[in-house]
Every structure is written in C-alpha cells, then in structure tokens.
Amino acid sequence: MIVIGYTPYPGNSGSTAEPTAQPTSEPDNDDDDQGGNNAPQPTSPPPAATFVPLTATPVPPTPSPVPALNADLDADYSSLVFYASRVGEPPQGMSGEVSGGDGGAYTVILHVRNPEGSESTYNLTTNGTFDFDSGDAGDPDFGTTVEGTWTAWIEASDSVGTTATSASATWEVGWYPSHETP
Amino acid sequence: MGAMVKKAESGQIAVLIVVLAMLFTGLAGALIDVYVLLEARNWAYQAAQQAALVGVSKGREWPGITSDRGCLEPMTLNEGTARSEAESLLQKEMSLRGISDYDHEVRVLPDASGGSVSGFPPETVRLGEGRGDWSASEPSVGVYLSFPVQTFLMPFFGRPQVQIDVFAAGSIHQPANVCP
Numbered sequence: 001m002i003v004i005g006y007t008p009y010p011g012n013s014g015s016t017a018e019p020t021a022q023p024t025s026e027p028d029n030d031d032d033d034q035g036g037n038n039a040p041q042p043t044s045p046p047p048a049a050t051f052v053p054l055t056a057t058p059v060p061p062t063p064s065p066v067p068a069l070n071a072d073l074d075a076d077y078s079s080l081v082f083y084a085s086r087v088g089e090p091p092q093g094m095s096g097e098v099s100g101g102d103g104g105a106y107t108v109i110l111h112v113r114n115p116e117g118s119e120s121t122y123n124l125t126t127n128g129t130f131d132f133d134s135g136d137a138g139d140p141d142f143g144t145t146v147e148g149t150w151t152a153w154i155e156a157s158d159s160v161g162t163t164a165t166s167a168s169a170t171w172e173v174g175w176y177p178s179h180e181t182p
Numbered sequence: 183m184g185a186m187v188k189k190a191e192s193g194q195i196a197v198l199i200v201v202l203a204m205l206f207t208g209l210a211g212a213l214i215d216v217y218v219l220l221e222a223r224n225w226a227y228q229a230a231q232q233a234a235l236v237g238v239s240k241g242r243e244w245p246g247i248t249s250d251r252g253c254l255e256p257m258t259l260n261e262g263t264a265r266s267e268a269e270s271l272l273q274k275e276m277s278l279r280g281i282s283d284y285d286h287e288v289r290v291l292p293d294a295s296g297g298s299v300s301g302f303p304p305e306t307v308r309l310g311e312g313r314g315d316w317s318a319s320e321p322s323v324g325v326y327l328s329f330p331v332q333t334f335l336m337p338f339f340g341r342p343q344v345q346i347d348v349f350a351a352g353s354i355h356q357p358a359n360v361c362p
Contacts, residue, residue, distance in 0.1 A: 077248045078253070079253060079254045080247065080248060081244055081247050081248075087242075087244055088244065089244045089245075089247065089248065147357070148359075172253055172254045174247075174254040174359065174360070176242060176247075176257040176354050176355060176356065176357065177354070177355050178235050178239045178242075178352050178353065178354055178355070179353060179354075179355055180231055180234075180235065180350070180351070180353075181234075181318060181322060181350075181351035181352060181353045
C-alpha cells in the first residue's frame with residue numbers, strides 16, 4: 001500500500017485539502033517496471049489555484065493620429081531669361097503638393113519674392129497637387145521681370161486651421177546683352 | 183615802256199590766278215576726297231557693326247538657358263543663325279547704299295568663352311585690330327566688309343578707286359552669376 005503524501009503548496013499553506021483518492025488495488029510484483037494493468041493511478045490534489053487580484057485601470061480611448069500637414073513647392077525652371085516672353089522663352093511656373101493634415105481642400109498662399117525684395121502673394125485652393133503658371137498670375141513674364149535670384153514658398157492650411165510652410169524654391173533670372181567689341 | 187611793264191604784270195597775275203585756281207581746285211578735290219573716304223569708311227564701319235550686333239542678338243541660344251542646373255547657363259551662339267542674320271542685314275544695308283560690288287566675311291565664335299580665328303580679318307583695317315588673329319572672350323560675331331570708293335583727285339595719281347576695309351565685332355555679355 002502506498003500512501004501518497006501531500007505537501008501543501010507553499011502558497012497555500014492554509015489549505016485544508018486532503019487527498020481525495022486512495023489506491024484501490026495492490027501493486028503488481030512483476031519486474032517489468034510496468035504498472036499493473038489495473039494499477040491505480042495515484043491521484044493527488046492539484047495545487048490549489050492562486051488568485052491574484054487584478055485591477056483594471058480604464059484607458060481613455062486614443063483618437064486615430066492625424067498625419068502631419070506637409071507642403072512642397074517646386075519651380076519649373078532654375079534659370080530663366082529676363083522678360084522671357086519677349087524673346088520667346090518660357091516664364092516661370094510653379095508646382096506644389098499639400099498632403100496630410102485634416103485632408104480635404106487645402107488653402108494655399110503662394111509667396112513670390114523678387115530679387116529686389118518685393119513680395120507678391122497668390123491665394124489658391126487645392127485637394128493635393130496644383131500648378132501655377134503665368135496665366136494664373138496674369139503676367140506673361142511671371143518670375144522673370146527682375147534680374148537676380150527669385151524665391152517662392154507656400155503656406156498651406158487644412159480645414160481645421162493647421163498650417164505648414166514649404167521649403168523655398170529659388171531660380172535665377174539673367175540677361176545677356178549684346179555689345180560692340182572694340 | 184610803262185605799257186610793256188603793265189602788260190607783263192598782268193600776264194604774271196593771270197598765271198598766278200591760274201596757278202591759284204589749280205591749287206584751290208586741287209585742295210578742294212583733296213578735301214572732297216577726304217570727306218568721301220571718311221564718310222564711306224564710317225558708314226561701312228557702322229554697317230558692319232550693326233550686322234555684327236544683329237548677328238549676336240538673334241543668334242543667342244536661349245533654349246540652353248532654361249536647363250536645370252540651378253544656376254544661369256552661359257550664353258552661346260547658334261553659329262548658322264548668327265551668320266545668316268549678320269549677312270542678311272549687311273546685304274540690306276549695302277543695297278540701300280546702292281553698292282553691289284563689295285566683299286564681306288562673317289565669322290562666328292559660338293562658344294561661351296569665345297575663341298579666336300587666325301587670319302581674320304583678311305585685310306588690314308583702320309578700325310579694329312587689323313589683320314591677324316581675331317579673338318574674343320565671349321560668344322562673338324565678326325564682320326569684315328570691303329568695297330571700292332570713287333574719288334575725285336586720286337585718279338590723277340593713278341588710283342581711280344580707293345578700297346575701304348572695315349571690321350567690326352559684337353559679343354554677348356555673360357551675367358556675373360553664370361554657372362562656372
């Protein structure tokens with residue numbers, strides 16, 4: 001007869017659980033190291049469950065993140081001829097892209113500063129990308145009326161008022177006068 | 183006796199008048215010739231200069247300026263356009279002047295840094311640098327023009343015509359902030 005001892009689970013020292021089953025047959029005496037066909041399986045009580053109190057802390061719902069508002073502006077040409085249209089050359093043109101933010105239609109302010117420091121602004125709306133040319137500016141020599149370095153940039157706003165400013169696009173305007181050679 | 187002296191004096195005066203008349207005629211002829219030659223040379227120089235300036239102005243290669251290098255492109259010349267424009271204007275000027283017997287030569291240095299042409303202009307010219315190697319540091323057009331001018335006095339010295347030779351050139355100025 002085998003008496004299965006029971007050691008209380010350390011974390012449950014106060015438990016009063018007792019074995020609930022006793023062997024019901026004798027062990028076989030053969031040497032096959034096998035249990036008898038009808039060898040009773042010792043049953044021991046499983047360790048008592050350990051209950052760990054859990055405290056749930058409510059987490060406030062996180063709104064889905066709004067992508068940052070981005071604004072980009074490029075000039076069609078990096079160098080142009082002074083009063084380009086008068087010699088059959090193209091004036092400047094701009095292309096821009098606004099993305100992110102609250103989406104939808106964006107309000108864009110195009111700033112164009114000539115080499116003398118005089119600045120012109122043009123108000124646009126776009127759903128993402130836009131082109132701005134001499135026709136939009138109402139000037140056939142847009143971006144070519146002063147020699148030197150021109151600068152342009154955009155300020156974009158989304159529907160909730162978030163604003164973003166693009167990097168500056170620059171271009172050079174020059175004239176190549178003819179002269180007598182002594 | 184007195185009558186004979188008076189007659190001799192009057193003969194001397196007559197000879198003197200004739201000599202003076204010839205002298206003044208010759209002087210006037212020389213002045214006219216100088217004026218004609220100067221006027222012809224100045225006109226020819228201006229015609230050649232206008233032709234050169236039109237050549238460089240209309241021969242400018244604008245499309246190269248708008249390439250995307252981030253700086254101003256150096257100006258170059260379209261050689262064919264520059265030459266034809268210069269020759270066209272020169273022919274028009276000569277036609278207006280009524281000169282059909284003339285020689286001309288138009289040479290173009292189309293590169294941004296100019297260049298040189300040896301043996302041009304082909305004859306020594308009073309204005310310009312004379313015969314030799316024409317060189318320029320900018321895109322340039324050179325115009326050589328030569329035509330004969332009739333004179334009043336020179337035929338007496340065996341030169342019924344005087345050849346006028348002029349040379350003029352025009353160039354394109356490159357901006358300061360041009361690409362290196």
